[in-house]
Amino acid sequence: MYRRIITLLLIFVTGLVPIFAGKRPPSLSFGLASGGAFTRDERFPMKSQWDINLGAGADLPIGGPISLGLGLAFHNTAASSLEGGFLYRGHSGMDCRLYLTAAHLPPAFQLGNFHIDSGISAGFLARYDKYELTTLYFFYPGIFLQPFVEVGKAGRLNLIVSLPLDYYFRRDLKLSLSAGLGLSLRWYFRKNYEAF
DSSP states (O other), X not given: OHHHHHHHHHHHHHTTOOSSOOOOOOEEEEEEEEEEEEEEOTTSOOEEEEEEEEEEEEXXXXXXXXXXXXXXXXXXXXXXXXXXXXXXXXXXXXXXXXXXXXXXXXXXXXXXXEEEEEEEEEEEEEEEEEETTSOOEEEEEEEEEEEEEEEEOSSSEEEEEEOOEEEEOOTTOSEEEEEEEEEEEEEESSSSOOOO
């Protein structure tokens, strides 16, 4: 099953290479994402857990609108409620992400001096976490998809609004994923580029 998901993700990302956009300069981004983690064990029903993520990334153009990115983030997932007489434990840790970003996807708008551009990032992640109130550390991989909208002038600093969706391959759980809303700032190494 994991191979099918990864194969579909790779096909989806490589199929996003539009031929109508210019090259982006290298960039750095810093942001915060928050939302819900959805967890299910084989023996118990699914529950939601509040999740927050603080991270940074660097994107390097590799051709046209496509960039290769590397990200590092710190996250905290709170324990679930005790409803039903059980809970899923909270955990926190760090993750590393390797991804491709396709920018300048339609639709794109211009409002005065501001541009609104859309894109998508997708890739692989690796997490190293620790359960709350324990010394138990654990590692697990995952994949993610993150559509986004970028707002700003053709300058150095833009605002990114994203909808991150992560799927985790954890052996101890039947289902583990998270979805939420992200806000970040992207700083370009050179300004006044022809991005739109």
